[in-house]
Each structure stands twice: as structure tokens, then as C-alpha cells.
Amino acid sequence: MLTCAGQGTLKAAVTAPAEDGKANRAVIELLAAEWRLPKSTFEVMRGAAARDKTVSIAGEPASLAGRIEQWMRERARGDV
Numbered sequence: 001m002l003t004c005a006g007q008g009t010l011k012a013a014v015t016a017p018a019e020d021g022k023a024n025r026a027v028i029e030l031l032a033a034e035w036r037l038p039k040s041t042f043e044v045m046r047g048a049a050a051r052d053k054t055v056s057i058a059g060e061p062a063s064l065a066g067r068i069e070q071w072m073r074e075r076a077r078g079d080v
Contacts, residue, residue, distance in 0.1 A: 002034050004072055024048055031055065035067055 005011040016026035028042040037057070047053035057064055 002030055004075055021048070024053070027053065027055070031057075035071055037064075037067075 001013045003011050003013075012027045012030055014023055014026035014030060016022040024044050028039050028044070031037070031042055032039040037059070041058045043056045043058070045054045045056045
């Protein structure tokens, strides 16, 4: 599950164990599915072995921002 946690922060809940990068891959799969982007566009930049992570998304910034903002609006309205 992916939810808005406020101030530009998201909270991702995955069931994969935090071993051998399985949880990181699960987070990337979740983000890719939610935002309809290829998994290859995501990279954990910081926090690979921690609960808090910084994830980079490759692509055109305005397009990515629009897609994520739309996702946030839909969540805020309860459309999904």
C-alpha cells in the first residue's frame, strides 16, 4: 500500500522481507504500478538498508510531477 504521509513524503507498506534487497524491489514495484511507470525508471538513492529511503525517478520532470500530483489528488478525493 502506498499513502501520502505529508510534506512530500510517501509511506509504502510491502510484505517482502528486508533481506537481499527484496523489500527495496517490492517498493520499486509498488511505485511503478501506482504511477504506471517502468520499474527501470526507479532507483533507491539513499537508505537501501534502512526504513527511510530516497528514491530517484528517471524521466522528464514536468511529466513525472504531473503524474504524481494527479495520483495524490485521486488519493485525496478517495477515487482509488
